Amino acid sequence: MARAKCLALVVALLATLFSGCGLIGPGEEPDYPQQYEIEHIPEYPVHVGGAVIEFRPSRVISLAPSLTEKIYDLGHGNRLIGISDHQGDFPASIAHLPSYGIATLPDIDGILAVRAHVVFSVSELPADAMSMLADANIPLIVLPSYAHSMAELADIYLGISRVLDGQITGQLIGERFMRDFNSRIDQIAAIHSGAEPQSAVYLRALDFTVATGDTLEGELMQRIGFVNIAHGQRGWVFDPEEAAEPEGQELFGSIDILFFDENYVTMETLEQSAFWAANSAVVYDRYLLIDSHIFERQSLRLLGQLEIMAGALAASANDYDELDDDYY
Numbered sequence: 463m464a465r466a467k468c469l470a471l472v473v474a475l476l477a478t479l480f481s482g483c484g485l486i487g488p489g490e491e492p493d494y495p496q497q498y499e500i501e502h503i504p505e506y507p508v509h510v511g512g513a514v515i516e517f518r519p520s521r522v523i524s525l526a527p528s529l530t531e532k533i534y535d536l537g538h539g540n541r542l543i544g545i546s547d548h549q550g551d552f553p554a555s556i557a558h559l560p561s562y563g564i565a566t567l568p569d570i571d572g573i574l575a576v577r578a579h580v581v582f583s584v585s586e587l588p589a590d591a592m593s594m595l596a597d598a599n600i601p602l603i604v605l606p607s608y609a610h611s612m613a614e615l616a617d618i619y620l621g622i623s624r625v626l627d628g629q630i631t632g633q634l635i636g637e638r639f640m641r642d643f644n645s646r647i648d649q650i651a652a653i654h655s656g657a658e659p660q661s662a663v664y665l666r667a668l669d670f671t672v673a674t675g676d677t678l679e680g681e682l683m684q685r686i687g688f689v690n691i692a693h694g695q696r697g698w699v700f701d702p703e704e705a706a707e708p709e710g711q712e713l714f715g716s717i718d719i720l721f722f723d724e725n726y727v728t729m730e731t732l733e734q735s736a737f738w739a740a741n742s743a744v745v746y747d748r749y750l751l752i753d754s755h756i757f758e759r760q761s762l763r764l765l766g767q768l769e770i771m772a773g774a775l776a777a778s779a780n781d782y783d784e785l786d787d788d789y790y
Contacts, residue, residue, distance in 0.1 A: 503630060504628075504629075505518065505627070505628025505629055505630055505631060505632075506518065506628055506629070508624050508625060508628060508629045508632070510603055510605075510621045510624050510625050511582075511602075511603035511604045511605045511621055511625075512602075512603070512604050513580075513601035513602055513603045513604075514601060515580060515601050515603070515625050517579075518626070518627065518628060519541070519579035519580040519625065519626065520541050520579060521541070521543050521576070521577060521578050521579040521580075522538070522541045522542050522543060522544075522578065522579065522580055522581075522582065522626070523542070523543060523544035523545070523562055523573055523576075523578045523580070523581045523582070524542060524544070524545055524546065524581075524582040524583075525545075525546045525562065525563065525564055525565050525568060525581060525582065525583045525584075525587075526546060526565065526582060526583055526584040526605075526607065527545075527546050527548055527549045527550065527759060528584070528607060528608075528758065528759045528760055528761065529582045529583075529584065529605060529618075529622065530542065530545050530546065530549055530553075530556070530582075531552070531553065531759050531761035531762075531763070532618065532619055532622055532760075532761055533582070533622055533626070534553045534555075534556065534761075535619075535639075535761050535762045536619065536622060536623055536626065536635070536636075536639060538626050539553060539555055539556050541626065542556050542559060543559065543560075543576055543578065544559055544560050544561065544562045544572075544573070544576065544578065545557075545559050545560075545561055545562070546561060546562070546563070546564055547561045547562075547563055547564050548564060549561065552763075560572070560576075565583045565584060565585045565586070565587055566585075566587075566588070567588075568587050568588075568591050570587070570590075570591040570594050570595070573595070573600070574594065574595075574598050574600070578600055579600070580600065580601050580602075580603055580625060581595065581600060581601070581602050581603070582602075582603050582605065582622070582625075583602060583603070583604055583605075584604065584605060584606065584607035585604060585607070586602070586604060587602065603621070603622075603625055605618050605621050605622070606618060608678075608758075608760070609678055609760055610676055610677060610678055611676075611678055611681055612640075612644065612647075612678065612681060612682075614678075615640075615678065615760055616636075616640040618760075619636050619639060619640055619643075620632075620633060620636035620637065620640070622636070623635050623636030623639065624636065643762070643765075646765050647682070647685055647686070647765070647768065648685075650686055650765065650768050650769050650772050651685055651686045651687055651772065653772060654686075654687060654772050654773070654775040654776055655687065657687065657775040657776055658775075659687065659688075659689055660687075660688055660689065660718035660719055660774070660775060661688070661689040661690075661691050661716050661717050661718050661719075662683060662688040662689065662690060662691070662717065662718060662719045662720070662721060662774075663690065663691050663692055663714075663717055663720060663721070664679050664680070664683060664690075664721040664722070664752075665720055665721065665722040665727050666698065666722070666723075666726065666727075666754065667726050667727065668727060668731060668732070668735055668738070669702070669735060669737050669738065670699055670700040670701075670702050670705060671698055671699060672692045672695070672698065672699070672700050673690065673692060673698070674692045674693070674695040674696050674697060674698055674699070674700070675690065675692065675693040675694055675695060675696065676696050676697065677698060678757070678760060679757050680692065680693060682764070682768060683721075683771070686768055686771060686772045686775075687772065687775050688719075688771075688775070691713050691714065691716065691717060705737070714737075714741060715741065715742060717741065717742070717743045717748075718743070718748060719743060719748050719749060719750060719774050720732075720743045720744070720748065720749040720750070721749070721750050721752050721771065722749065722751065722752065723751065723752055723753060723754035723755075724751050725754070726754065729744070729747070729749070732744045750770070750771065750774050752767060752770070752771065753767060
């Protein structure tokens with residue numbers, strides 16, 4: 463009973479602290495006390511991603527760009543001391559950090575030399591590297607590389623938040639973060655909620671690699687107001703045999719707008735495709751270029767991409783010339 467009352471008090475206190483706060487901005491420190499150590503309810507140890515974290519880590523290395531962005535989103539960029547070889551130039555404020563390889567080929571000597579407290583990855587490291595981390599008492603937190611839904615994405619953010627801020631504070635911060643994240647998506651959807659529904663497909667690669675109904679991309683398209691023609695398909699593939707049937711041809715013929723990344727699909731390749739060349743969206747240039755890396759990283763940058771995509775809902779079939787000027 464005492465434990466329950468204590469936990470209720472902590473929840474009420476943190477709810478008061480968080481009320482009225484907006485989404486944590488890039489690089490900002492979250493607005494909360496640094497740590498809660500309450501009798502009977504310690505913040506640590508925490509069990510996340512196959513690891514046990516004994517204390518609040520301040521020296522963090524991420525070997526996965528997607529996890530690095532999420533750590534940054536949660537306001538903990540200042541705790542990162544190392545990143546992956548493939549991080550790129552975002553976030554800009556941490557792009558200067560030293561890189562320590564990738565999960566399959568980590569710079570384990572470098573990780574040990576800088577005395578990292580924890581290492582994040584989307585997969586286990588080679589056996590010898592795993593053994594060296596264990597000998598140095600450095601936990602490896604393995605989290606999924608891809609979330610198939612917003613619910614799965616929430617689990618990843620919550621896992622990171624619990625590692626970095628403890629099982630009580632971290633859980634509450636992560637939950638607040640995801641509420642704000644979902645609220646922002648709802649706000650984007652509401653802007654064009656009165657627009658005529660449009661059918662769409664996110665074409666990842668020719669001919670039938672598309673965002674199906676079991677993907678985060680497919681879920682987000684639906685949430686902001688599009689009718690995803692591949693909603694009933696699974697596994698990033700629209701069944702070619704179904705696409706060739708009269709019902710499938712009618713479905714693809716109804717596409718109002720195509721989303722694709724020009725690094726993987728171009729209008730030239732679409733016009734040369736036996737399946738896509740005669741598609742009305744291709745013939746009339748009804749398409750919107752997107753950045754597939756933003757979807758792959760699955761971070762707060764999704765919001766900006768969704769805002770651009772939602773803007774296409776305001777365009778009718780007769781307004782695509784204007785859409786070209788605004789978005790291409």
